[in-house]
Amino acid sequence: MATAFSSLRGRLFALLFLALVLLALPLAFLSAREAERAASEDLRRALYTRLYLLEEEGPKEEEALLLELFRLAQVYGGGTGFVKGKEGVVFTEVPSPELPPGLLEGLAQGRAYQGVWRGVLYVALPRDGGGFGLAVPLEGVAGLGRRLLLLYATWGGGVLLATFLLSALGLSWALRPLRRLAQLLQGRRPEDLSPLPDPGLVELGPLVEALNRRLAQVEGLLKELSEKEEAARRFAHHASHELRNPLAALKGYLQVLLRKPEPRALMGALREAERMEALLSGLLRLSRLEATPPRLTPLDLRAFLKGWGLEVEGEAQALVDPELLALAVENVLDNARRHGNLPLKARIQQEEEGVWLWLVDSGPGFPPELLPKALEPFVHGGRGTGLGLALVAAVARAHGGKAAVANRGGAAVGLFLPLASLKVSPDAPFSQGD
Numbered sequence: 001m002a003t004a005f006s007s008l009r010g011r012l013f014a015l016l017f018l019a020l021v022l023l024a025l026p027l028a029f030l031s032a033r034e035a036e037r038a039a040s041e042d043l044r045r046a047l048y049t050r051l052y053l054l055e056e057e058g059p060k061e062e063e064a065l066l067l068e069l070f071r072l073a074q075v076y077g078g079g080t081g082f083v084k085g086k087e088g089v090v091f092t093e094v095p096s097p098e099l100p101p102g103l104l105e106g107l108a109q110g111r112a113y114q115g116v117w118r119g120v121l122y123v124a125l126p127r128d129g130g131g132f133g134l135a136v137p138l139e140g141v142a143g144l145g146r147r148l149l150l151l152y153a154t155w156g157g158g159v160l161l162a163t164f165l166l167s168a169l170g171l172s173w174a175l176r177p178l179r180r181l182a183q184l185l186q187g188r189r190p191e192d193l194s195p196l197p198d199p200g201l202v203e204l205g206p207l208v209e210a211l212n213r214r215l216a217q218v219e220g221l222l223k224e225l226s227e228k229e230e231a232a233r234r235f236a237h238h239a240s241h242e243l244r245n246p247l248a249a250l251k252g253y254l255q256v257l258l259r260k261p262e263p264r265a266l267m268g269a270l271r272e273a274e275r276m277e278a279l280l281s282g283l284l285r286l287s288r289l290e291a292t293p294p295r296l297t298p299l300d301l302r303a304f305l306k307g308w309g310l311e312v313e314g315e316a317q318a319l320v321d322p323e324l325l326a327l328a329v330e331n332v333l334d335n336a337r338r339h340g341n342l343p344l345k346a347r348i349q350q351e352e353e354g355v356w357l358w359l360v361d362s363g364p365g366f367p368p369e370l371l372p373k374a375l376e377p378f379v380h381g382g383r384g385t386g387l388g389l390a391l392v393a394a395v396a397r398a399h400g401g402k403a404a405v406a407n408r409g410g411a412a413v414g415l416f417l418p419l420a421s422l423k424v425s426p427d428a429p430f431s432q433g434d
Contacts, residue, residue: 047123079136107131193219294321314348328395331388336361354418365407
């Protein structure tokens with residue numbers, strides 16, 4: 001089920017709100033605490049200063065001093081003044097507060113006293129064996145923190161909300177390229193695989209580049225699929241055409257044999273049956289090559305080709321399926337017997353990514369009009385099934401390589417065998433240039 005946190009915007013807004021709260025709350029408490037501490041310190045300094053001036057310039061009589069202390073206490077928001085004389089401690093207020101421990105002892109020893117006890121600030125100065133001072137409640141100072149927190153909760157809350165809304169608008173503006181990209185993808189036709197434009201946001205660049213690469217791959221796969229379908233249609237058309245001819249001839253010979261026994265008709269029927277068998281065998285081999293992965297093993301190409309009685313130039317090792325390579329060499333030899341001349345020579349050329357194996361006969365070479373499509377199925381020079389060189393191309397593709405034909409002092413058929421596993425598409429072009 002979708003929630004607010006299922007979207008990037010919801011998560012960003014939640015993180016923004018959490019960040020603002022985590023920033024505002026400690027700031028409010030620290031501000032209130034620091035305000036209380038500063039106010040208490042200022043009050044202590046002010047009381048000490050006024051008491052010092054009172055000691056220097058104030059009256060010496062106890063009653064007059066009590067009166068001045070009373071007035072001073074009212075100036076600082078209430079409190080109690082006290083004077084310690086020979087007869088004890090006299091207060092300006094009744095009931096009198098309890099003095100903190102150590103205050104009177106400190107005055108008797110001639111030390112000033114400053115401290116907070118039970119929520120009351122006590123400041124006292126020694127005088128003539130006794131002393132005098134003020135006791136001012138800190139309720140106002142303690143309430144300062146509460147007032148500041150209340151102010152933060154009201155006005156500060158409004159400022160926090162306004163900051164959140166402005167930041168949310170900023171985030172919405174920052175996420176606009178994402179919305180544009182989503183709208184662009186939603187509004188596209190399924191067949192439109194053109195690259196997406198620059199999103200205008202650095203962080204979205206890698207995503208758009210990855211999408212463009214994927215779109216290019218999909219476009220390539222669709223193009224490959226289309227070419228494959230077209231090749232399958234051409235293959236089916238040529239296969240039906242090639243099978244129809246021997247079937248028609250076989251039917252004619254059988255009709256002759258129905259009327260009378262004719263040795264030539266019987267030989268013709270056998271020849272056409274063998275032709276059909278060769279076609280079907282070639283088609284079966286092609287389908288197996290496309291469907292069955294090769295069994296790769298390290299192979300010394302020079303020694304392998306010498307085993308076929310070929311003159312070999314160059315040497316190399318490659319990962320190949322010996323049975324499939326033997327099928328390719330056999331078909332090139334058969335093609336040389338039918339359309340060229342023997343002997344067949346082999347040339348091995350190493351490259352950075354693989355090995356080219358060229359098999360060159362001693363004939364006149366390929367006709368110019370046949371050269372561009374010599375590796376396609378059912379293409380022949382008037383004899384044979386037209387599947388021999390197509391099988392050679394299929395063997396190359398099964399190894400992840402490619403095949404090529406050329407005229408190099410004779411008909412030359414080349415197989416490129418990759419050194420690594422460079423498996424290409426099963427329906428790579430039948431013929432590629434050398």
